Amino acid sequence: MSGSNKIFVAVVGVGGVGKAFLGQLEHLRARMQRQNVLLELVLVRRSKKQYFDNFAPLDISQALQNLDNSGNAAPPFGETVDTLAKAPNKVILVDNTSDQEIAASYPKILSKGISIVTPNKKAFSDTYDLWSQIFASAANGTGGPKCGYVFHESTVGAGLPVISTLKELIETGDEVTKIEGVFSGTMSFLFNSFMPVGGGGGKFSAEVKKAKELGYTEPDPRDDLNGLDVARKLTILARIAGLKVQSPTSFPVESLIPKELESVSSGDEFLEKLPQFDDQMEELKLSAAKEGKVVRFVGSIDAPSQAVRVGLEKFDASHPIAALKGSDNIISFHTKRYGSNALIIQGAGAGGEVTAMGVTGDLLKVVRLLH
CATH class of the missing domain: 3.40.50.720 (NAD(P)-binding Rossmann-like Domain)
Structure with missing residues (x-):
């Protein structure tokens, strides 16, 4: 040869x-x-x-x-x-x-x-x-x-074809107006088990502990809960879409780490003390349930206003983001060409293979x- x-x-x-x-x-x-x-x-x-x-x-x-x-x-x-x-x-x-x-x-x-x-x-x-x-x-x-x-x-x-799809939309002349989704397998698993559609779910600290034991989180769960992993992904997509995002900390990113636990010495100590803050997340769950909604950790890019944000949002139980299972990711592309029906990519968004x-x-x- x-x-x-x-x-x-x-x-x-x-x-x-x-x-x-x-x-x-x-x-x-x-x-x-x-x-x-x-x-x-x-x-x-x-x-x-x-x-x-x-x-x-x-x-x-x-x-x-x-x-x-x-x-x-x-x-x-x-x-x-x-x-x-x-x-x-x-x-x-x-x-x-x-x-x-x-x-x-x-x-x-x-x-x-x-x-x-x-x-x-x-x-x-x-x-x-x-x-x-x-x-x-x-x-x-x-x-x-x-x-x-x-x-x-x-x-x-x-392995989901997210970047190649976005590039193809743009290169073929479509106009992306909004990108929204669940971009973290860890956060997906966590909120699907914390607040499943139809009610139930455990305390937030217990679900974080379970996610860690199952290998869904980083060794120190704060590396997932600070939202930076999702912010990095949003930065990449926003830049491909033509937004000059300076860094993953240049837009609002909601951290789920209680201020008091940001500086504890280890992930184990963090998990040990997290149950003290369960009430805050429990309140959020109850207020969403009263509206007939569920809470999910999402990222969104609004192209016309150049706005990028990462954090908690409430969704109707019928929304595709609410219906995710396990640690799946879901990314919706709202574009001129696709009109009111977003182009949706969904599937396993984490794992070595x-x-x-x-x-x-x-x-x-x-x-x-x-x-």
């Missing part, structure tokens, strides 16, 4: 999403080989270790074991990028981390002709300046043809552009 049909893949971050991605890469590699394209895994890296053998192909099924057993101490990330830039074939860097430092280096990586696919929200929701630099350095932005491509479908809605699917789908987009 000729060298031009060979594409190198370098994977940074091999936790839950990274492991799932490697499994999917193995399947994709076999599929692409039948189309005369050879995908070669050449590098795997986690925070402290790196496995790389001078661009020799690595056995995907043994990659993690080899990283643990034979890997070397990870050099500074900039050195790894410089090495990849000297590759004899095109390189796609798969960043499965949420690392801010790696995110900040995207413009440099892309300008060296290395493509990036990633679920790393920080790269696209940090400063507006970084957002602009990333796309100014990308071949699918305003960068030159020698730059790398960048895709980040799984930064919003995991579905997030990795979004990453693998993006990898396939880049492979098609490079091939």
Whole structure:
């Protein structure tokens, strides 16, 4: 197979999403080989270790074991990028981390002709300046043809086609007036069990504890309850829709962390003290129930007024947002073309396999552009 049909893949971050991605890469590699394209895994890296053998192909099924057993101490990330830039074939860097430092280096990586696919929200929701630099350095932005491509479908809605749908609406000339939805699998699960349609549900603190035990929250649940994860996703969608949102803290974001518990020393201490504040959430539940509504944690973007907000809202029981199950996400696009019937995307918005699917789908987009 000729060298031009060979594409190198370098994977940074091999936790839950990274492991799932490697499994999917193995399947994709076999599929692409039948189309005369050879995908070669050449590098795997986690925070402290790196496995790389001078661009020799690595056995995907043994990659993690080899990283643990034979890997070397990870050099500074900039050195790894410089090495990849000297590759004899095109390189796609798969960043499965949420690392801010790696995110900040995207413009440099892309300008060296290395493509990036990633679920790393920080790269696209940090400063507006970084957002602009990333796309100014990308071949699918305003960068030159020698730059790398960048895709980040799984930064919003995991494997759901949220970003690609929004881009297609805009690129085909539709006008987006409003985007609204439940963007967090954690918050979805939490409020579906705290206030199910039809009544019932446990105390808020008990539901948070249950969500943590089931693995739906971050190790410290405050990282979900502060609303910043949803704010990052809203920032990304707002920017794609043409709003110059400066950062995820430049619009109203409602935190569900009681002020008194913001500075407790650990997630465990937070969970221990949270029941003292159940009355506030219980009042909210009762007032919504009196109106025949349920409470949900949502994000919304109003394009004409340029307003973005994240927080609690009440919905009629018949509303699609109220009827969500489990940890599903739902995103509604209100546009001129779709009129009064919003375009709705709904499904699993969290989990290693579905997030990795979004990453693998993006990898396939880049492979098609490079091939």
